[in-house]
Amino acid sequence: MEMEELSRADLARKLGLSRARVTQMLNLLKLPEELIREIEELGDYWDRQLITERKLRRNECRSC
Numbered sequence: 001m002e003m004e005e006l007s008r009a010d011l012a013r014k015l016g017l018s019r020a021r022v023t024q025m026l027n028l029l030k031l032p033e034e035l036i037r038e039i040e041e042l043g044d045y046w047d048r049q050l051i052t053e054r055k056l057r058r059n060e061c062r063s064c
Contacts, residue, residue, distance in 0.1 A: 012022045
C-alpha cells in the first residue's frame with residue numbers, strides 16, 4: 001500500500017474486496033507474533049470451519 005500509495009479503498013478495488021475485508025486483513029497483521037504462530041499451528045481446515053465469525057461475535061457479546 002505504501003509503495004504504490006494506495007488507500008484501503010484503492011486496495012479493496014484492486015483486489016476485488018470490500019474496504020471492511022481489507023481492514024480486517026490489515027488488523028490481523030497487528031496481532032502479537034506469538035498468537036499468529038499459535039493460529040498457524042492450527043493448520044488449514046478448508047473442509048470445515050473451526051471458528052466462525054458468528055461464534056466469535058456471540059462470545060464477544062457475553063463479555064459486554
